[in-house]
Amino acid sequence: MEVMNRVVAIRHHIDEFPVESDFELKSEALIVSVKAGCDDIVVKNLYVSIDPYQINRMKSHSSSQKTSSFATSIKPAQPIDAYGVGEVLASGNADFKKGDLVAGLLHWAEYSIVKAQTSLLRQIDSMGLPLTNHLGILGFSGLTAYAGLFEVAKVKEGETVFVSAASGSVGSLAGQLAKLHGCYVVGSAGSDEKVGLLKEKLGFDEAFNYKQERDLTSTLERYFPDGIDVYFDNVGGEMLEAAVANLKAFGRVALCGVISEYTSSKKAAPKMLDLVYKRIKVEGFLAGDFLNVYSDFIAMVSQYLGSRKIESLEDVSIGVDTIPSAFIGLFKGDNIGKKIVKLAV
Amino acid sequence: MEVMNRVVAIRHHIDEFPVESDFELKSEALIVSVKAGCDDIVVKNLYVSIDPYQINRMKSHSSSQKTSSFATSIKPAQPIDAYGVGEVLASGNADFKKGDLVAGLLHWAEYSIVKAQTSLLRQIDSMGLPLTNHLGILGFSGLTAYAGLFEVAKVKEGETVFVSAASGSVGSLAGQLAKLHGCYVVGSAGSDEKVGLLKEKLGFDEAFNYKQERDLTSTLERYFPDGIDVYFDNVGGEMLEAAVANLKAFGRVALCGVISEYTSSKKAAPKMLDLVYKRIKVEGFLAGDFLNVYSDFIAMVSQYLGSRKIESLEDVSIGVDTIPSAFIGLFKGDNIGKKIVKLAV
Numbered sequence: 138m139e140v141m142n143r144v145v146a147i148r149h150h151i152d153e154f155p156v157e158s159d160f161e162l163k164s165e166a167l168i169v170s171v172k173a174g175c176d177d178i179v180v181k182n183l184y185v186s187i188d189p190y191q192i193n194r195m196k197s198h199s200s201s202q203k204t205s206s207f208a209t210s211i212k213p214a215q216p217i218d219a220y221g222v223g224e225v226l227a228s229g230n231a232d233f234k235k236g237d238l239v240a241g242l243l244h245w246a247e248y249s250i251v252k253a254q255t256s257l258l259r260q261i262d263s264m265g266l267p268l269t270n271h272l273g274i275l276g277f278s279g280l281t282a283y284a285g286l287f288e289v290a291k292v293k294e295g296e297t298v299f300v301s302a303a304s305g306s307v308g309s310l311a312g313q314l315a316k317l318h319g320c321y322v323v324g325s326a327g328s329d330e331k332v333g334l335l336k337e338k339l340g341f342d343e344a345f346n347y348k349q350e351r352d353l354t355s356t357l358e359r360y361f362p363d364g365i366d367v368y369f370d371n372v373g374g375e376m377l378e379a380a381v382a383n384l385k386a387f388g389r390v391a392l393c394g395v396i397s398e399y400t401s402s403k404k405a406a407p408k409m410l411d412l413v414y415k416r417i418k419v420e421g422f423l424a425g426d427f428l429n430v431y432s433d434f435i436a437m438v439s440q441y442l443g444s445r446k447i448e449s450l451e452d453v454s455i456g457v458d459t460i461p462s463a464f465i466g467l468f469k470g471d472n473i474g475k476k477i478v479k480l481a482v
Numbered sequence: 483m484e485v486m487n488r489v490v491a492i493r494h495h496i497d498e499f500p501v502e503s504d505f506e507l508k509s510e511a512l513i514v515s516v517k518a519g520c521d522d523i524v525v526k527n528l529y530v531s532i533d534p535y536q537i538n539r540m541k542s543h544s545s546s547q548k549t550s551s552f553a554t555s556i557k558p559a560q561p562i563d564a565y566g567v568g569e570v571l572a573s574g575n576a577d578f579k580k581g582d583l584v585a586g587l588l589h590w591a592e593y594s595i596v597k598a599q600t601s602l603l604r605q606i607d608s609m610g611l612p613l614t615n616h617l618g619i620l621g622f623s624g625l626t627a628y629a630g631l632f633e634v635a636k637v638k639e640g641e642t643v644f645v646s647a648a649s650g651s652v653g654s655l656a657g658q659l660a661k662l663h664g665c666y667v668v669g670s671a672g673s674d675e676k677v678g679l680l681k682e683k684l685g686f687d688e689a690f691n692y693k694q695e696r697d698l699t700s701t702l703e704r705y706f707p708d709g710i711d712v713y714f715d716n717v718g719g720e721m722l723e724a725a726v727a728n729l730k731a732f733g734r735v736a737l738c739g740v741i742s743e744y745t746s747s748k749k750a751a752p753k754m755l756d757l758v759y760k761r762i763k764v765e766g767f768l769a770g771d772f773l774n775v776y777s778d779f780i781a782m783v784s785q786y787l788g789s790r791k792i793e794s795l796e797d798v799s800i801g802v803d804t805i806p807s808a809f810i811g812l813f814k815g816d817n818i819g820k821k822i823v824k825l826a827v
Binding site: 208394 | 500538544545546553727737738739740743744751753754755756757758759760761762763764765767768771794821
């Protein structure tokens with residue numbers, strides 16, 4: 138059987154704020170079968186994840202491309218690998234068979250031909266939860282929140298926690314997990330709607346719209362009169378500077394993303410003097426280094442999801458043609474929660 | 483007995499680069515005896531330590547003054563407490579007697595009247611080593627080097643280590659200890675004379691004069707073609723930025739001072755994006771938090787000193803009136819090694 142596969146690619150490297158014309162949608166014929174002796178797996182993609190870090194892979198040059206196997210360069214006109222959930226249509230690999238539900242590195246496309254190992258493909262058990270949960274709260278976004286809080290910042294019951302981009306896929310879980318751990322949790326987000334959601338639906342103690350604050354250092358002082366123990370940082374820039382100014386002695390910053398640096402060369406500048414005198418630790422991390430706690434993470438979060446103690450925030454667009462606008466929207470703060478594109482009905 | 487005690491004080495808070503006229507030398511009568519029932523200890527100061535962090539205590543406002551008990555504000559016209567070595571002249575405290583050699587928080591003055599506990603006073607055993615060693619290599623400078631390397635950065639044999647301000651009191655020991663631990667060590671300093679000393683006398687693998695380099699990122703790339711594992715940072719600023727750009731994945735920065743921020747509001751700006759993708763840890767620390775390893779530190783360093791495996795770099799001026807110029811010189815890079823003022827012959 139032959140199908141037409143619609144595939145998103147970049148037309149050229151993207152070094153400025155991304156726009157729709159940076160992308161193209163190509164149609165390619167794809168044969169849904171595997172030759173004897175070949176271990177390819179043909180997957181019909183059901184959902185793909187839309188993540189801000191992809192912008193660093195799209196640049197002509199970024200130090201990130203050299204330093205992490207999770208962030209190799211994306212070449213113009215080539216398929217873009219991205220975490221996704223799909224259904225196996227044909228398989229030359231004995232471990233996978235037609236009809237299997239799988240998660241792993243698929244593509245921003247309707248179909249993918251992958252090798253099991255290079256795409257980290259695995260069968261998934263829906264555990265009675267929506268398939269989209271496997272891309273966000275039970276995927277790398279969730280692991281980032283879990284590892285950042287418990288392995289990097291080593292947050293303790295009763296501590297004060299500030300989460301930026303708190304209505305995003307990582308921040309929304311980090312805040313909820315910190316609350317369930319017995320912390321006082323404040324989140325920042327970019328609209329009053331998001332702020333309302335954090336306080337009313339996700340149980341944050343407080344939340345604020347950073348776009349309506351004139352001096353973030355004073356804002357944080359208001360919400361944390363005795364200081365911050367842990368800052369879960371998704372954005373960098375001025376927010377990082379303000380958070381460091383408000384950290385307590387022995388405060389920790391878990392740094393999992395620096396969206397402010399992704400599309401701007403303006404640099405974050407926390408006062409290093411504060412780091413010394415307050416004995417602060419700032420630690421960058423990637424979820425991929427914490428696969429050793431993956432099963433602990435899945436056990437905790439799936440239990441909380443099952444008992445409805447946490448909410449999975451998801452923001453789903455439909456159709457491969459919506460991928461470029463979904464991606465660009467991440468940098469404008471359009472999404473609420475995990476941004477996902479649904480590819481097949 | 484009454485003596486005239488010459489005491490250094492600041493005339494006013496110092497918020498700019500310090501100059502001699504910011505200081506005054508006052509003479510005060512002091513009675514060398516202790517009334518019955520009073521636990522004062524009268525000390526003749528022999529040597530006092532001259533440390534850059536004191537500038538943060540002299541400012542009108544500095545976040546450092548609020549966040550560490552080691553850095554409380556210094557008031558104009560008041561004596562300035564500083565680490566020193568002295569001889570007890572009179573004591574109302576049963577644990578100390580006339581003639582004892584002591585170390586602790588004394589003053590930038592010829593005599594001090596102190597309480598044992600608040601000044602952290604302790605008898606010292608010269609261990610056959612010069613008394614000045616107790617202010618530098620066996621004092622807080624030494625503990626800073628030891629704790630930064632082994633407790634904060636957790637340096638391992640065979641790793642690559644970069645030390646800035648490497649001819650200073652902390653850097654010179656950090657570099658030598660890293661070499662003895664089996665590391666490849668490169669230091670930066672501010673003159674060709676200091677660079678020669680690092681390579682020829684202290685055994686650094688390489689050293690460079692940062693004032694003669696145009697692009698510190700390229701310079702470090704030349705000395706560390708495979709990257710830096712540990713950066714022992716005394717200076718912050720552009721050097722920190724260049725070092726972070728050259729750190730390997732899972733690199734560590736032990737941050738014990740940020741001289742570039744002490745006398746300038748220009749901020750250090752390492753790329754936070756590098757911190758994330760390279761999973762770098764930047765940790766500020768103060769030696770005072772590592773008294774739990776003090777005896778291990780003394781055992782290691784006094785043994786190396788005794789067997790002449792390490793050198794103590796000291797830079798001694800003579801006379802209480804030289805304290806202001808000695809202090810100002812720290813920020814101009816005048817000193818080579820630990821800056822000490824000898825008060826009594």
